[in-house]
Amino acid sequence: MKNILVVLFFIVFTCFSVNASRVVVSTDIGFDANDSTSFLEIAFTNTTADTIIIDNVGMDWRTGPLDINRDDVTIILESGVVIRALPNVFGEFDSLIRIRDRSNITILGYGATLIMNKQEYIDLADSEFRHGIDLNSAISILIEGLTIRDSGGDGISISKSFAADSPQNYSENIRIKNCVSNNNYRQGLAIISAKDVEILYCEFSDTSGTLPEDGIDIEPFEPDQRIEDVLIKGCRILNNNGNAIQVAMEFMDDSSQDISILVEDTYMSGNHDPSNAFSFAELNIDDNGENGVDGFVTFSNCYVDSSEWTAVYISKTIDSYQANFENCVFKDVSNDPIDLNNPIFFEVTDYENPVARFGGATFTNCTIIYDEDIPFLNLVENLPTSPGLGNVTGNFYVINPNTVSFETGADPENTAITFNSFDSFPVTEVNISASQFQYTEGVDASFRFDLQRESDILLPVAVNLSLDGTTTFGEDYDRQPGFVIFEDGENQIEETIDIILDQEEEAIEKLDIEISPNDCYVIGSEGSLSLDLIDATLSVDVFDIRSLKAYPNPVSDRLMLKLPEGNYQIILYSILGNKLKEFSLLESNTQIAMNDYPTGTYILKIIDNTDQKQKTIKLIKK
Numbered sequence: 001m002k003n004i005l006v007v008l009f010f011i012v013f014t015c016f017s018v019n020a021s022r023v024v025v026s027t028d029i030g031f032d033a034n035d036s037t038s039f040l041e042i043a044f045t046n047t048t049a050d051t052i053i054i055d056n057v058g059m060d061w062r063t064g065p066l067d068i069n070r071d072d073v074t075i076i077l078e079s080g081v082v083i084r085a086l087p088n089v090f091g092e093f094d095s096l097i098r099i100r101d102r103s104n105i106t107i108l109g110y111g112a113t114l115i116m117n118k119q120e121y122i123d124l125a126d127s128e129f130r131h132g133i134d135l136n137s138a139i140s141i142l143i144e145g146l147t148i149r150d151s152g153g154d155g156i157s158i159s160k161s162f163a164a165d166s167p168q169n170y171s172e173n174i175r176i177k178n179c180v181s182n183n184n185y186r187q188g189l190a191i192i193s194a195k196d197v198e199i200l201y202c203e204f205s206d207t208s209g210t211l212p213e214d215g216i217d218i219e220p221f222e223p224d225q226r227i228e229d230v231l232i233k234g235c236r237i238l239n240n241n242g243n244a245i246q247v248a249m250e251f252m253d254d255s256s257q258d259i260s261i262l263v264e265d266t267y268m269s270g271n272h273d274p275s276n277a278f279s280f281a282e283l284n285i286d287d288n289g290e291n292g293v294d295g296f297v298t299f300s301n302c303y304v305d306s307s308e309w310t311a312v313y314i315s316k317t318i319d320s321y322q323a324n325f326e327n328c329v330f331k332d333v334s335n336d337p338i339d340l341n342n343p344i345f346f347e348v349t350d351y352e353n354p355v356a357r358f359g360g361a362t363f364t365n366c367t368i369i370y371d372e373d374i375p376f377l378n379l380v381e382n383l384p385t386s387p388g389l390g391n392v393t394g395n396f397y398v399i400n401p402n403t404v405s406f407e408t409g410a411d412p413e414n415t416a417i418t419f420n421s422f423d424s425f426p427v428t429e430v431n432i433s434a435s436q437f438q439y440t441e442g443v444d445a446s447f448r449f450d451l452q453r454e455s456d457i458l459l460p461v462a463v464n465l466s467l468d469g470t471t472t473f474g475e476d477y478d479r480q481p482g483f484v485i486f487e488d489g490e491n492q493i494e495e496t497i498d499i500i501l502d503q504e505e506e507a508i509e510k511l512d513i514e515i516s517p518n519d520c521y522v523i524g525s526e527g528s529l530s531l532d533l534i535d536a537t538l539s540v541d542v543f544d545i546r547s548l549k550a551y552p553n554p555v556s557d558r559l560m561l562k563l564p565e566g567n568y569q570i571i572l573y574s575i576l577g578n579k580l581k582e583f584s585l586l587e588s589n590t591q592i593a594m595n596d597y598p599t600g601t602y603i604l605k606i607i608d609n610t611d612q613k614q615k616t617i618k619l620i621k622k
Contacts, residue, residue: 021051023053029043040054066097077109096151100163105138105142112145112147122152128153135157135158184207193226205239219248223252228259233263247323249293257293259321265300267305285314289355297323299326300327311333312344313345313347342377357387366460367399370400371401389413392412395419398421404419427456430522439534441616563588567609574603
């Protein structure tokens with residue numbers, strides 16, 4: 001009887017899902033406080049709905065390993081949802097959520113959390129592959145707003161599929177935004193084989209357990225894999241036992257596709273623990289020591305702050321990919337007085353049989369601030385077997401109370417280093433200002449403010465920012481890395497922080513932005529400001545709300561719109577900000593057909609063309 005009921009359930013559910021545009025898992029499929037694996041498997045495999053909502057039922061969704069076995073779907077985890085891995089059911093290669101050989105999948109999880117059982121996996125000591133989210137040859141994937149914790153491998157892994165019939169050996173068009181990856185076993189994020197990747201405004205922190213223990217590890221393990229068009233922007237990488245970022249190209253060679261990596265506006269602090277046997281550095285750049293892969297990795301406007309160890313460690317040949325550092329600030333680094341813990345450090349690639357010079361790096365307008373009486377750039381070249389350092393150029397601003405020096409070895413080639421040194425940071429005053437203090441979801445795309453500095457503006461300087469208030473990182477606005485960098489001679493920066501159009505109806509919220517103290521600058525009289533964020537449904541600054549009628553709301557078929565006589569532009573947006581419909585209206589009454597749109601939340605913008613004032617309304621399509 002039980003088997004018959006299961007079959008009937010699948011038949012009924014399949015019939016239901018064919019015509020459904022939205023599935024709410026607990027009500028449309030089911031929920032079990034002890035084990036919801038089967039219900040989530042049905043949602044991720046057997047539904048045809050274009051939107052799956054994992055709703056907040058007030059208890060954890062406890063589950064075994066999950067595979068998303070369908071294409072073209074949006075999965076929304078409501079705020080407060082926790083998907084928790086069941087104990088003792090995850091094999092050595094099982095991940096909490098895996099997407100393998102699938103495409104066009106969006107996972108939105110602002111305020112939601114994925115949690116595994118890290119200590120259980122440490123005790124087993126059999127694997128480093130129980131990932132939080134595992135993307136295997138996945139294509140066109142968007143993941144936003146999730147917190148991923150306590151995995152038995154990587155918080156997020158982006159790699160190839162191991163299926164024999166997989167169409168390609170890399171993931172492609174991957175976007176990870178506003179996510180937190182914390183306390184994972186192997187890496188916060190592993191990029192193993194991927195093309196067209198954006199990692200935006202994420203945090204990777206407290207990785208520990210098994211090597212390499214990095215915040216982000218970019219490390220293919222086969223020469224035919226891809227590391228192509230990777231962007232890491234606006235991230236925070238904190239307190240990982242390994243490097244903040246490791247670019248490990250040991251298994252790539254001159255037959256591999258060129259690599260291309262850009263890291264910009266990213267903050268790194270407190271990474272590496274002495275228990276980790278790998279290089280003592282925030283940034284670790286290496287290759288295979290002989291016929292390395294070509295291409296580049298560029299770090300632009302990045303900030304390494306308060307680290308006991310080397311800021312940049314490079315061990316690669318000059319014939320492989322180029323490492324570039326532009327307008328970076330390395331502050332309070334190399335604080336541990338061990339040998340060879342210089343802010344910038346190069347090491348020969350092979351001590352027994354080096355076949356080429358090592359180096360291949362440029363530093364443009366980089367600032368180094370440290371106290372130890374050691375060269376700001378140093379190397380180990382293992383003479384006489386090593387050909388020596390080569391192809392290293394740079395101009396630096398160095399703030400150090402001692403005599404400033406650098407070392408490039410006995411016989412460097414194509415190497416030119418220049419620096420300006422200072423005993424202490426020249427006095428510069430920093431202020432913050434804004435011309436607009438009130439912003440509306442669905443109308444304004446971003447907060448906007450300016451930072452100014454005066455007095456001595458010669459040097460690049462990183463200004464620390466503290467963001468507080470009743471708004472929430474990653475839910476109301478994109479995560480901000482916590483700093484901005486003035487380039488040398490620059491006296492003003494226009495800064496923006498993108499606003500997230502959430503699904504919550506909220507009162508007016510505040511974003512407080514404050515310049516944090518730092519011994520590299522003085523905070524002026526305008527050191528903070530407060531900005532208001534208004535929910536779309538609260539905007540009444542255009543025309544009297546009594547003269548506008550939009551009904552019914554929620555709407556299932558047609559929305560009736562009544563306005564005063566005038567000339568209007570009507571725009572309908574999805575909850576993600578995509579424009580769906582736009583038309584002009586000269587009449588006072590109209591209808592908007594909503595029956596072709598899936599169930600969900602929409603934003604209706606009404607613009608008065610006579611004075612360009614506007615009104616936004618949040619619509620619910622049922």
